Amino acid sequence: MLTRQAHNVCPAQRDGGHAMQSDSNPSITMRHLIDGYQVSQAIHVAARLGIADLLADGGRSVDRLATGTGTHAPTLYRLLRALASIEVLREGNDGVFELTPLGQALRSDVEGSIADWAAFVGSPGYWQAWSGLLHSVRTGENAFQHIHGADVWSYRTNRPEESALFDRAMTALSRRSSAALIAAYDFGRFRTVVDVGGGTGALLAAILGAHPGLKGTLFDQPHVVAAAGAFMERAGVADRCRIVGGSFFEGVPEAADAYVLRAVIHDWEDVDAVRILTTVRKAMAADGRVLMLERIVAPPNEGRDAKFSDLNMLVAPGGRERTREELEALLGPAGLQAAGVIDAGGFAIVEALAR
Ligand SMILES: C[S@@+](CC[C@H](N)C(=O)[O-])C[C@H]1O[C@@H](n2cnc3c(N)ncnc32)[C@H](O)[C@@H]1O
Structure with missing residues (x-):
């Protein structure tokens, strides 16, 4: 007692x-x-x-x-x-x-539960990686690789429990921003949309739920999409959703009208970010759209979320958050051009077309 x-x-x-x-x-x-x-x-x-x-x-x-x-x-x-x-x-x-x-x-x-993010943040691989921040700042190298001797993606592939914690954390964050993204952008103008690196499908399920005429494909690593079918069933959109496992460095589902990449490009340094966008550019319909959904780094002394997320990218996946100009600069080398930037709550939607 x-x-x-x-x-x-x-x-x-x-x-x-x-x-x-x-x-x-x-x-x-x-x-x-x-x-x-x-x-x-x-x-x-x-x-x-x-x-x-x-x-x-x-x-x-x-x-x-x-x-x-x-x-x-x-x-x-x-x-x-x-x-x-x-x-x-x-x-x-x-x-x-x-x-x-x-x-x-x-x-x-x-609504807006942050429980799964809290459950992930203290998980061993992620928590230990932050102890390598000093190494990252001294060398510019990725802390996760330094501490664990593997990148986040291969580390998680071999640890199903930590991988599931991460996927649920992403789903929690995705759910929190989905409504603002859907309100800010008319996905209803498309017939087909691919969510590239879409995790277990929270954003795609919300987009399909909001637009009954739309068909979608969820694309992510095979072990990540393994559980997505049940998720889409529960969301009532399974009959309009294809689920494909693979690597976006090798190829993504072809000929869709729109390719959404939410919080994907920030996981990578510029060379790999351009490789991913180039894969998408090759796959998309001639008049297709690419939609990068990312936090934008604000001017000096503002925007805590993006600036600490940037440190998180440095420590964990080895990427970075970017300014609007830095995001747009990735497009040209991938054969794309900017069509506009739309503010959607804490995220920006950078819309791009083929050049
Ligand atoms: C930061 S998470 C974002 C997930 C989701 N878009 C969201 O907003 O919740 C990045 C995603 O990229 C996926 N990913 C990483 N490497 C990949 C690869 N080579 N091919 C396909 N997906 C990959 C991860 O599995 C993860 O789901």
């Missing part, structure tokens, strides 16, 4: 003191930024244990949560009270924990 000693300071008192200190003391604010890795790992563990789903219907005691997650109750308590100190959870005076509005985002069943 838990001791009561940790319940004698209410969250408001703790937070008030904490906030005042941080605001007036840069070294405390800096310390919290430095210790961000502890926050990441604590949230990751809560996500792996499914804590937020267990709290979906209301508060629970640590003992019940420990039983539900198969964990050591006194130690689970230490995790949960730390998460309550940063407002992910709320700890009641009766030793019961409940979700805060912030913590709700860790439920798997809510």
